[in-house]
């Protein structure tokens with residue numbers, strides 16, 4: 001592992017009195033009328049624990065109940081698919097048959113938090129992505145031959161008959177990479193070297209052209225199911241690499257009134273929000289997770305995000321949760337047989353910053369939340385703004401709240417490292433917090449679609465528990481954070 005470039009900032013934790021009087025641990029009422037006990041927030045994190053057909057499993061219940069024991073103000077359940085179609089072990093909400101499991105999940109969080117934590121579910125749509133193909137199979141089966149391919153290989157080798165498909169495919173398969181990059185169209189080259197990936201701009205495909213007419217209903221159905229399952233609200237996933245963020249992207253040049261200009265790009269996201277609102281009413285919390293900066297070449301910046309935030313606030317969204325990056329456009333090339341993963345390039349590091357990056361991760365994305373919040377406040381909207389990204393200390397969180405940079409503080413990896421950290425800080429036991437190291441062991445597991453765990457759980461656990469904890473499929477890692485007093489533990493070298 002490389003050497004961390006940034007040490008964890010030292011923290012002087014508040015005593016119980018200071019914590020009690022802090023903004024961090026004061027309540028907040030959302031525009032929907034829902035009151036949160038405090039400003040602490042566990043944002044969505046996919047743990048790779050759903051069943052292969054998208055149902056809640058006992059491991060999911062354990063995962064969320066453990067977070068709930070720390071009694072944060074809010075937990076947002078992982079990105080959950082709104083369609084009724086297979087998507088591997090990702091949680092789904094696209095049919096009523098998912099309701100019983102989702103009700104159990106709500107019950108687990110109520111039980112774990114003693115009713116203190118509000119529970120939202122993040123609802124997502126995503127487009128097809130395929131694994132990077134074996135070159136031989138790509139040329140044999142997947143590539144649709146065009147006149148350019150035929151003429152290209154015939155120009156390279158006059159013995160190849162351009163009308164003979166088999167000969168053209170074989171000639172292409174025999175070319176070196178530099179020649180192929182010349183012969184293939186940019187999208188074909190990408191299909192070969194990264195794997196096929198649909199885009200919202202592929203309007204020549206019927207199902208992509210139809211997205212504006214199908215997505216509002218699908219999101220509204222999902223939100224209604226969330227309400228029926230007993231959640232306190234939904235978070236519409238308009239961030240990172242997925243369908244709705246791609247509509248908002250500055251790279252969206254759809255010609256049908258849903259791309260090319262900022263107002264056209266925000267049109268479908270607003271239509272989805274309106275459809276959800278119509279279905280679930282004004283008192284069911286409906287928030288949005290969006291990007292404050294796409295962090296890719298030619299992508300949107302905080303100015304675009306502020307414009308969108310303005311539109312969402314005017315449309316009555318209940319909160320805006322600000323993230324950054326996490327795009328496919330700059331993802332690292334996957335191995336043959338693997339799919340591209342949107343958190344591997346520079347934009348991925350912007351989303352889940354580490355101590356190995358040039359910039360220190362601590363509070364890295366707060367300026368985006370601050371700028372967006374300032375813009376919507378100028379318009380007179382009180383919409384709460386959630387900040388995330390490298391927040392693992394009380395003073396960083398509290399100073400952001402006091403400065404008006406955010407209204408709510410989300411901590412994903414810090415809550416993973418120590419789900420009790422909110423309680424420890426609230427009770428003046430901050431010195432016992434196991435602080436996230438921001439080395440992204442957890443994210444590497446996510447990348448390989450393995451059950452997400454934290455490296456700290458195994459290092460510090462052992463001895464105190466009377467029953468052995470459930471372990472990962474490889475038998476090597478515990479699946480939930482230990483329930484042990486951390487006090488006596490010292491940091492391993």
Ligand SMILES: Cc1cc2nc3c(=O)[nH]c(=O)nc-3n(C[C@H](O)[C@H](O)[C@H](O)COP(=O)(O)O)c2cc1C
Nearest residue numbers: 043044045046078079352388389390411412413446
């Ligand atoms: C394992 C893992 C899974 C994640 N899954 C999601 C997700 O489903 N939806 C989402 O919006 N963000 C997801 N994120 C991003 C986090 O919500 C958060 O924005 C990011 O980790 C930065 O916050 P942090 O520095 O507090 O970890 C995930 C992060 C991790 C580490």
Ligand code: SF4
Nearest residue numbers: 436437440442454455
């Ligand atoms: S594995 Fe644990 S310590 Fe490491 S980045 Fe993830 S949450 Fe933090």
